[in-house]
Amino acid sequence: MLTPTEKIWHNGKFIRWDDATIHVLSHVVNYGSSVFEGIRCYSTPGGPAIFRLGEHVRRMVDSAKIYRMELGYTSEQLADAMLELVRVNSMDACYIRPIAFRGFGDIGVNGLKNPIDIYMGCWNWGKYLGEEALAEGVDVCVSSWTRMAPNTFPALAKAGANYMNSQLIKMEAIINGYSEGIALDVAGYVSEGSGENIFVVRDGRIHTPPLGASVLPGITRDSVLTLARDMNIPVVETIIPREMLYIADEVFFSGTAAEITPIRSIDRITVGKGRRGPIAEALQHEFFGLIGGTRPDTHGWLSHVHAAQPA
Numbered sequence: 001m002l003t004p005t006e007k008i009w010h011n012g013k014f015i016r017w018d019d020a021t022i023h024v025l026s027h028v029v030n031y032g033s034s035v036f037e038g039i040r041c042y043s044t045p046g047g048p049a050i051f052r053l054g055e056h057v058r059r060m061v062d063s064a065k066i067y068r069m070e071l072g073y074t075s076e077q078l079a080d081a082m083l084e085l086v087r088v089n090s091m092d093a094c095y096i097r098p099i100a101f102r103g104f105g106d107i108g109v110n111g112l113k114n115p116i117d118i119y120m121g122c123w124n125w126g127k128y129l130g131e132e133a134l135a136e137g138v139d140v141c142v143s144s145w146t147r148m149a150p151n152t153f154p155a156l157a158k159a160g161a162n163y164m165n166s167q168l169i170k171m172e173a174i175i176n177g178y179s180e181g182i183a184l185d186v187a188g189y190v191s192e193g194s195g196e197n198i199f200v201v202r203d204g205r206i207h208t209p210p211l212g213a214s215v216l217p218g219i220t221r222d223s224v225l226t227l228a229r230d231m232n233i234p235v236v237e238t239i240i241p242r243e244m245l246y247i248a249d250e251v252f253f254s255g256t257a258a259e260i261t262p263i264r265s266i267d268r269i270t271v272g273k274g275r276r277g278p279i280a281e282a283l284q285h286e287f288f289g290l291i292g293g294t295r296p297d298t299h300g301w302l303s304h305v306h307a308a309q310p311a
């Protein structure tokens with residue numbers, strides 16, 4: 001259950017958590033017409049800092065553009081609102097959820113005349129797949145569900161409706177005793193987890209599916225690729241056959257929620273040595289060092305919520 005915070009941002013104003021309600025006949029409730037983001041704010045020695053705020057705002061603006069939604073706010077205004085949201089709720093580490101959707105008005109499928117409502121909330125959130133998962137790895141399956149085909153639901157947009165597919169993948173995995181499912185794309189190649197991008201390591205080289213494999217362009221995916229290049233680990237974006245998962249030395253997920261989570265088995269087949277591998281561990285070290293503020297933020301990925309105090 002969510003623990004409420006004090007305020008939610010709505011169309012430029014802060015309102016009480018309990019007042020952030022919508023009509024049941026809003027377009028979004030009936031047709032899933034929303035675009036949103038999931039963003040983490042981390043606790044650092046310099047106070048709370050939002051991870052890759054600019055990139056998340058850009059993806060939300062991109063998602064809205066794909067769905068012909070006019071947000072009515074500049075990227076800067078949206079970014080400032082998120083920083084302010086963390087401040088007014090006096091949060092330290094938290095999860096931030098901005099969402100834009102077609103609101104109440106017409107009830108037909110065409111939502112072009114419905115108002116676009118934007119809300120932003122934040123709350124405390126721990127490790128998505130569990131603290132232990134980061135060190136030990138998780139047990140996952142290949143889903144019987146396929147990711148959406150190209151030119152059906154645009155995978156590059158982070159749209160609410162896409163998560164109907166994610167729900168099928170996730171529920172099936174949980175019911176069958178796994179932590180997560182890996183979906184294949186419509187051609188049968190590896191795509192991604194229900195809420196994570198995936199990386200496959202073999203012979204010291206990192207492979208990840210390209211954007212054309214129905215994956216969300218993950219911000220953490222980009223961070224992993226960037227950190228790996230910084231560390232001189234070869235990386236390649238390429239189609240990955242399913243069976244490559246079983247013979248990999250390491251497989252791991254990336255995502256805002258999952259951060260960098262190793263996978264220790266897939267379909268009950270042990271991956272590598274059956275625990276976190278050295279490449280996932282080295283990437284975690286860099287990633288957690290950076291977001292924890294103990295390693296230099298060389299790429300400027302942290303947006304501090306409070307202005308730095310003069311020395």
Ligand SMILES: Cc1ncc(COP(=O)(O)O)c(C=O)c1O
Nearest residue numbers: 195196197216218219220255256
């Ligand atoms: C389907 C899907 N793929 C990948 C990701 C990872 O993206 P990011 O690293 O931007 O959180 C997410 C999470 O948002 C997701 O929902």
